[in-house]
Amino acid sequence: MISDEELMALMRYVDGECTDEEATAIRAQLAHDPAYRRAYNEVRQADEALAALPLLEPSTGFNFRVLNQLKAEPHKAVSPISLRKRLLHISGIAIFLLVLPSVLLLLSSGQNPVLILDGSWLPAVGDRQAQVALGPYLQPLLFVNGLLTLLLFDRGVLQPWFRQRHQPPA
Structure with missing residues (x-):
């Protein structure tokens, strides 16, 4: 054995x-x-x-029943580049949502926000301080930030959603 x-x-x-x-x-x-x-x-x-x-060979009835229940769908592989783009878009929107409240808070304070730059970290300047008024810069910054966020939201969220929604059924 x-x-x-x-x-x-x-x-x-x-x-x-x-x-x-x-x-x-x-x-x-x-x-x-x-x-x-x-x-x-x-x-x-x-x-x-x-x-x-x-x-x-399986009967034709078996083939017909089984193949009608199966839906042939192509495999959609997500490329790393599109994942990076989507992460970039989402991080851009997140940055905007973090910057927006601080800018709105500065604008709603009613005062002209001032940035005070201390010269102690730069030996050539000495102990002097510089004041920069931020008021004229905040509104254009907010406008550009809003436009970029809308662009990122459109490309990263809306366009993929509409593309997926309006694909013809296979």
């Missing part, structure tokens, strides 16, 4: 799937062991009998 591993090796040998070393070892064992030779003949006869069987 041969082991399951030896039987699996015989099946691989009959199917032509074993390595050269395994084939040499099997041929040597076939030459010396009658039980191994008997098992080999059984495996070979089973393989020939299976090869002689006709292939069964």
Whole structure:
């Protein structure tokens, strides 16, 4: 009686799937062991009998029922570039949503916001301080920030959503 591993090796040998070393070892064992030779003949006869069987074709009704239930949809792989673009758009919108309240707070304070630059970090300036009025710059900054956010929202959210929504059904 041969082991399951030896039987699996015989099946691989009959199917032509074993390595050269395994084939040499099997041929040597076939030459010396009658039980191994008997098992080999059984495996070979089973393989020939299976090869002689006709292939069964499914009925047309089966094909029709199954294929009607399946919907062929092409696989849509998302490229890393489009993922990066979408992340860029979303991060741009997030930055706008973080900047907007601070700019609106500065504008609604009623005072002219002033940026005080300390000269202590720059030795050439010394201890002097510089004041920059931010009022004239905040409204254009808010306007440009709003335009960029609308552009990013359009490209990153609206266009992909409408493209997906209006694709013809396959």
